[in-house]
Amino acid sequence: YRWFLIRCLDTASAASVEPSCKWDSDWDKRANDKAKATRNIILIRHGQYNLAGSGDKERYLTELGKEQAIRTGIRLKELGLAKLTTHFVKSTMTRAQQTGDLIYKQLENDEIPVEDSDLIREGAPVEPEPPIQSWNPDPKTFFLDGARIETAFRHFIHRANPEQEFDSTEVIVCHGNVIRYFVCRALQLPPEAWLRLSLRHGSITWLSVRPNGRVSIKCLGDSGHLPADKLTF
Amino acid sequence: YRWFLIRCLDTASAASVEPSCKWDSDWDKRANDKAKATRNIILIRHGQYNLAGSGDKERYLTELGKEQAIRTGIRLKELGLAKLTTHFVKSTMTRAQQTGDLIYKQLENDEIPVEDSDLIREGAPVEPEPPIQSWNPDPKTFFLDGARIETAFRHFIHRANPEQEFDSTEVIVCHGNVIRYFVCRALQLPPEAWLRLSLRHGSITWLSVRPNGRVSIKCLGDSGHLPADKLTF
Numbered sequence: 057y058r059w060f061l062i063r064c065l066d067t068a069s070a071a072s073v074e075p076s077c078k079w080d081s082d083w084d085k086r087a088n089d090k091a092k093a094t095r096n097i098i099l100i101r102h103g104q105y106n107l108a109g110s111g112d113k114e115r116y117l118t119e120l121g122k123e124q125a126i127r128t129g130i131r132l133k134e135l136g137l138a139k140l141t142t143h144f145v146k147s148t149m150t151r152a153q154q155t156g157d158l159i160y161k162q163l164e165n166d167e168i169p170v171e172d173s174d175l176i177r178e179g180a181p182v183e184p185e186p187p188i189q190s191w192n193p194d195p196k197t198f199f200l201d202g203a204r205i206e207t208a209f210r211h212f213i214h215r216a217n218p219e220q221e222f223d224s225t226e227v228i229v230c231h232g233n234v235i236r237y238f239v240c241r242a243l244q245l246p247p248e249a250w251l252r253l254s255l256r257h258g259s260i261t262w263l264s265v266r267p268n269g270r271v272s273i274k275c276l277g278d279s280g281h282l283p284a285d286k287l288t289f
Numbered sequence: 290y291r292w293f294l295i296r297c298l299d300t301a302s303a304a305s306v307e308p309s310c311k312w313d314s315d316w317d318k319r320a321n322d323k324a325k326a327t328r329n330i331i332l333i334r335h336g337q338y339n340l341a342g343s344g345d346k347e348r349y350l351t352e353l354g355k356e357q358a359i360r361t362g363i364r365l366k367e368l369g370l371a372k373l374t375t376h377f378v379k380s381t382m383t384r385a386q387q388t389g390d391l392i393y394k395q396l397e398n399d400e401i402p403v404e405d406s407d408l409i410r411e412g413a414p415v416e417p418e419p420p421i422q423s424w425n426p427d428p429k430t431f432f433l434d435g436a437r438i439e440t441a442f443r444h445f446i447h448r449a450n451p452e453q454e455f456d457s458t459e460v461i462v463c464h465g466n467v468i469r470y471f472v473c474r475a476l477q478l479p480p481e482a483w484l485r486l487s488l489r490h491g492s493i494t495w496l497s498v499r500p501n502g503r504v505s506i507k508c509l510g511d512s513g514h515l516p517a518d519k520l521t522f
Contacts, residue, residue, distance in 0.1 A: 280513025
């Protein structure tokens with residue numbers, strides 16, 4: 057890996073170097089599918105929850121976490137997304153289920169199909185670079201969670217199916233590590249960089265996947281819809 | 290560059306590969322300086338402006354652009370940053386000057402020192418990967434702007450000086466391309482990826498640089514403080 061290390065350090069004179077990583081336009085293996093529409097993928101982190109809880113069921117939303125979720129739902133409605141949302145996915149963990157239900161209610165559109173998914177439960181997607189001392193799951197955890205979260209990425213994040221005629225909005229309510237990994241993978245950035253990103257509770261992260269497979273991020277961790285005294289990490 | 294191309298495609302099975310790019314903890318050449326404080330760097334994109342203008346002076350803020358700037362200033366005040374801001378920098382382009390002045394006024398703290406900078410004027414930091422057809426500056430533009438914007442990065446984005454005792458907040462009002470390039474460089478992501486990020490007018494992007502040189506992003510293009518009908522790209 058010696059050459060690559062040199063290339064990394066070279067970013068210091070980025071203005072004059074070769075692109076380090078070519079964009080793979082067939083990253084989702086759908087380049088020949090003739091997609092017509094754009095998929096907007098709205099990734100929501102759950103609200104603040106009871107950190108003292110042991111086990112998932114006790115890790116329910118705090119009162120502040122519920123308020124964050126409600127306000128996030130109101131923001132999505134204000135953005136006009138209630139009519140455009142074609143799919144609504146929730147992680148099966150308690151805090152994501154509660155957050156998702158509160159958001160869904162605010163959208164006031166019972167026709168949006170809902171899916172619960174175990175694939176997007178919180179986990180350890182890949183060893184972060186640089187590592188941190190305070191968070192150090194064992195190799196087995198990365199081994200199991202990594203493949204599962206990558207499976208989730210391939211399942212949920214891709215360009216439109218060819219039969220999709222109109223632009224769509226998918227809302228996915230899940231977890232910080234999952235969202236950060238999805239963002240790195242979707243933008244074709246090194247996945248190990250995921251821990252350099254941080255996301256507030258109830259924040260909105262918006263990916264846009266064009267018919268030609270190009271991906272851009274419209275915002276990461278947008279929490280401006282929450283009053284300053286309701287912000288938590 | 291063959292090996293690297295293979296590595297890029299390998300992200301498809303990210304869970305089991307070596308880190309692609311080691312974090313350079315001496316990226317700002319200040320690793321031995323014994324910094325004590327954290328620098329919060331708030332990057333603000335200017336408001337909507339008169340696209341029909343020829344030349345910088347005619348590219349002034351629209352009425353909506355002014356409102357965006359005022360609301361962004363109010364948000365920074367709400368976040369408690371008016372008291373914490375130690376430095377306020379504006380690009381010398383008309384739209385950034387106007388935006389910066391409107392924000393500064395909202396902070397209601399005349400003791401914050403102000404700096405105007407030519408280094409952070411809009412430009413073409415580095416050829417984007419993937420390229421786009423609709424934006425294609427000539428090589429000379431990249432050659433000139435690239436080194437200048439990299440100079441700006443090294444000047445403004447770094448860990449605290451050793452004499453800095455308390456955490457600080459720097460507000461930098463500038464431009465989309467400059468902010469996107471700064472984010473890629475600060476997070477040690479490939480700089481050519483900058484065009485995969487997008488930022489709304491008046492949006493807030495927050496970098497945090499710790500004493501040990503670690504950098505994280507708290508939000509990218511946060512515009513939730515703007516009503517939905519005031520959002521523009």
